[in-house]
Amino acid sequence: MDKPIAKTLTIVIPAYRMHSQLFNNMLKGIQEEDAQKRIADRTNHFAWMAGNLVNCRYWLAEVLDIPEKDPNEDLFKNAKALDSSLQYPSLDELKKQWHKISPLLYQKLLSVEEAELSQAYPFGMNVPYVEENKLNMVGMGLDRESYLFGQLGLMRKALGYEGVRYDLDDHLSY
DSSP states (O other), rough: OOOOGGGGGGHHHHHHHHHHHHHHHHHOOOGGGGTOOOTTTTTHHHHHHHHHHHHHHHHHHHHEEEOOOOHHHHHHGOOOOOOTSOOOOOOHHHHHHHHHHHHHHHHHHHHHHHHTTSSSOOSOOOTTSSSBBBBHHHHHHHHHHHHHHHHHHHHHHHTOOOOOOOOTTTTOOO
C-alpha cells in the first residue's frame, strides 16, 4: 500500500482508493436513459450525483493547488442543487473526468506535506470545532463523497438495479 508523506493522511489513503473503486461500481450497469430519472421529482438523479462526486475531486484538487478545473463546474460548484431545466453530462463523460482528476489528486495526497495541510483554508462554515485548514478540507471532501455514494446506492435499488458490489479493479491504482 502506498504511504503518504503526511502521516495525518494515513487513514485517508485507503478511503480515497475505496471511493475511486466505488465510483465505477456505483455506475456499473446503469443505462444512460436512467441517468436522469428521479423519484417523484424529489430526488437527485445519477448524473447529478456522479457529477457532484467528480466536482468534489476537482474541488479538493483546487484546495491542494492542482491547476485543473472541472469542465462542468457551472453545474456543480458549491454543491449546486439539481436544476431539472439543465442538461447534465453523460455517465461516460463523468467517468472520464473522474479518472482524469483522481490519479492527479491521489499523487498529491501522497506527496503533500504536513505544513501545507495545516495551512488555513477559509470555508465559511464557522463551526467552532472544525479548524478551517487544508487537512480538514480533505476530510470534508471524503465525507461529501461518502454522502453521495449513499445516495447512489439507494438510487440503484429504487430504480430496480442490483445493489452495489464491492468488486475491486486491480488495475485502478489510485
